[in-house]
Amino acid sequence: MTGRLLWPDYARPVDLAAIEAVPLEARGLPESTYALLARAAARWPGRTALTVLPDAGRWREPVCRTFAEVLSDVHRYANVLHDLGVRRGDAVALMSPNCAELVTATLAAQVAGIAAPVGGALSRPHLAELLRRSGARVLVTAGPELAPATWDTAQALARDGLLDVILVLRPTGAAGAPEPLPAIDGVRIGYLGELAAAENPSAFAGDLPRSSDLAAMFHTGGTTGAPKLAAHTHANEVADAWMLAASDLFEQETVVFAALPLFHVNALVVTLLAPLFKGQTAVWAGPLGYRDPRLYSQFWKIVEHHRIAAMSAVPTVYAALAQIPVDADISSLRFPMVGASPLPAAVRDTFQAHTGTTLIEGYGLTEATCATARTFPDVSRPGSVGQRLPYQQVRVVAADGTWEDVPAGQTGLLAISGPTVFPGYVIGRDENGPVLDGLGKLVHGWLDTGDLARIDEDRFIYLAGRAKDLIIRGGHNIDPAVIEDALLAHPQVTAAVAVGCPDVHAGEVPVAYVTLASGASVTEEDLCDWARERVPDPAGAPKAVTVLDELPVTAVGKLYKLPLRADAIRKELRRALDRIPGVHVIDAAIEGSSIVATVKIHPSAQEDAVRAILGRFAIDWRLVVLP
Template identity: 60%
Template sequence: MNEDLLWPAYRTPTDLASVEATALEERGLPASTYELLVRAARLWPEKTAVTVLPDAARWRQPIHCSFSELLAQVHRTANLLHGLGVRRHDAVALMAPNCHGLLVATLAAQLAGVAAPINSALSPEHIGELLDRSGARILIASGPELDESTWENTQKLAASGAVDGLLVLRPTDAPTPAPTLPDLPGVKVAYASGTADADDGAVFVGVPPASDDLAALFHTGGTTGTPKLAAHTHGNEVANAWMIAANELLSEDSVVFAGLPLFHVNALLVTLLAPLFKGQTVVWTGPQGYREPALYGAFWEIVEHYKVSAMSAVPTVYAVLSGCPVNADLSSLQFAMVGASPLPTAVRENFQAHTGVPLVEGYGLTEATCATARSFPDHPRPGEVGQRMPYQQVKVVRIGPDGCWQDLPPGQVGVLAISGPSVFPGYVVGRTDGGHALDGLGKLVDGWLDTGDLARVDADGFIHLVGRGKDLIIRGGHNIDPAVIEDALLSHPDVAAASAVGRPDRHAGEVPVAYVALHPCASATEDQLLAWSADEITERAAVPKAVVVRDTLPVTDVGKPYKLALRAEAARDVVLGELHGLAGIRSVDTVVEDGSVTILVGVTDPGVEAAVGALLGQYTLTWRVVRRKE
């Protein structure tokens, strides 16, 4: 590994060309996430790698773990998995809220086999499908002390024969002795930590992974109800982690704050793997992460106490923090990173005005490992999600009816496509003797990834998103499959057609709403259908905020559902509600162009423009004010 070539001069957008003047292969990146951890333990053995808070109330009583200790713990857990029969191409499922044990288990699963994180809030049916698709026969999950509801579901899964082995995680500061675990016929059940502690942790007894071996399988939303598992190689994760770390804004002394769940690629890449490159300490929240209400009352004190330099969260977190009184010294906080869902202008402006801390936007997706574009706190460009990261290429294309791609020049709107070392090898579609069978499922074309997002890209590689070609609803960073909502409503005997879209929301970015058409002579009301959907949909975040009954639903010329018209209607309804009663408003119209929605606000009094901007700036909307005559 060439340490001299590892860190180029990279602080401003103009540095990109000089960074890429050296080939990525010459920089000598570690071959795997395991080698990345080994390097960190060699360079900073006694330095604190992770500081884990038990919960918000006990933020002054964390546990600390050095890089050498973290490596030994990963060795122990990986050896335990190896002893249970896990080999290079075997998936290990992980289903637990964040805790110290989950950090160790995630790295260990990538060392012994392939990590397959699962969101425990998914329905039992989806969890079962994900286990089946991944082929995982070992599940590492939270025990009764850590998350009672997950523990109950885990026992049912194990008893049903879904897995052969169950390793149980305890809270970060769990007392001794541990509760007795139940006997489950045919399933080996044990605590992960207690069983692994018998190993001295000096070495991994199996064969370490290579760069092209699979490291993880992440479930991601799609346009159907079937879960998709996106595969990441070790090379994908190491390259993307280096791209995130390869900037001069943060040094070895920087402290990173983490609160996103580890089943999300942002938490793994941005706040676990990237800090390993520079030996940065990461402060992790308790099991509830940013969802713990008590965290916000102590947040600024935590920043001051641990001298946090950077943090990563979704827009909803920053919207809440903008209302939390600053009662501590924030001088250590250089910038805050935001991603996973569109950033409303008002959230950016309110947070920065409230704290004086730059909010740095980024863009990425699971199929490109995590991050594709980053912004620069010293060179803000509002309205753009950032410049492409080194060694990733981006372009926009027009996809014809025959599926053929036509490259478009810089500045034109088209479907955003990405290539480079972070692009995933495909989705899991089955198993072979050699491991997981992968397929791009139409998203990969000659090494380029179709993101499904509509954008324009300038000559400097800065990306401006203008809409989504895909139908996913992103609520506070949570991907919601509209088919889940539509299927639930279509199961009602009165519903003939259903279409779910995202409605702009000042707090969550967008929330799901549904439009339905009824069968002739049917009489179901909107309130009845809303109650029905709440009963039928097990994923709470996917329950629509409203159900609107219409005579017909819009379709394209060939009879396909036309959701863009419904998104436009939902956006217009929000704007009408915000501007209601505001003098000088003449009209509110929508324009659908290049797959995106623009709101046109007609005003008769120019003096009202500032008020319109203040109200609509709270949303991720594209809007323009147009002068109208009386």
């Protein structure tokens, strides 16, 4: 393949048409993620591929591996899996904070079988369900030195009969003899590094993956309930990684900083696979990544020392970095990318003013592999998440299920088609391997994203909120981002989330939750007044603003709204039922992706009155009469 064919000009929005004049199939992309790694090792064998920090405090003491060494490590790890019986249709679960061995093990799992990364913070019942659904009987996991709580969870899953093999990881740069591992009946347990030492580093013993084979299964859908398990093919991942690497943002000398957990698609595609295309070095943060408070005080020094040029993070990370004094030369930092959740304008503007660097916004979702759109640093499109990536098609359809296109510029449901759209969710296994189902998200080759959006004449996408996140007040749709942006414009507000609160008259009304800067003096009433004066639509003014010490976030730092919705329901029901004697407990709990309110009453309470009040709210509820 010629360099020109693989790497077209891709610096401006107008380049898209010329890129797509050449079919994607003619660009000669690698067959699989393994072939992508092998290509990098052949072209740049001695160049540093991975620089892994042991932790935020030891950023000057990384473990470094060249591309050739990474390929050898992947061969060894994949051969261990093959020896254990892992074959093409078999899933290998990976549950660990980031470390040098996890990066290698993730790639190796895609060579020998199918990688199934899971977040260790999920509850044991959820982890058990993911293991059952994926069919994974082999677990690669953090050992007692790296993450004791994760190690305890792994042992518990094994004792529950869910695993046949546990392969244990050590911390990056671990020295000395590892801790002895316990024996669990019927389960083989060993340190992956020790087992791999005797394996062949020059080749994989099994059949290499093809483009149509499954490469990974990623859980998605939240941190409660049983998350869905989205399947990716090798073709999905290679294509999406190429679409990112093709951009002029990624040059050979671009050093990429990686700190999102590897159970998140952004970490895999943006900071692991995409750098393989041009032989770029990826600097991986310690096991806590962006969740390590120590990282922030050292961050600008890390940028200077490692000459970081690109990074990928969520808005909350950039909001925090904008408060850290710049105490180093950060001129290398040119391409800070932000995604995973909407970027508030206040965060974008504050970070740019603080660092002199423009945030590059992106949009994507697990079901479309990772990235679908991105902005251009030199092209201003306020409010846009960017232009679609090459070879991905987007359209906006009516949100009523008819799939009819809405007129240009109008808001509707965003749909995506193209080579990155996933083949479906894993719902189980049969004799042929994983069983996939679109579960209503795939319609004639188009993916229903669940996001409301409009598209301008240059095919730039403007999100208008999640369809399920809309606050509907008396039939009036309210985008929570409008409220959040108004509150974030207050100089003492550091983060804001708006959610719907049940209301007997309007169905629901908006309420907001915020965090404040240290030493802030503004009151909740002051913030209500502030928002009322700045939210464009009076119906969108929050009924209440609650100040919290911190807002709930997921494991990758995305603001997590369900607990706040539950809190709003709980408060409103307490207010409504306050005058009825005999009401003992009012709670609202997250069950799956829904919230169910529970009211417990004494037998002497006015049960009919309680039921009548609960029935006036558009919520799921249950009434429990105490014995």
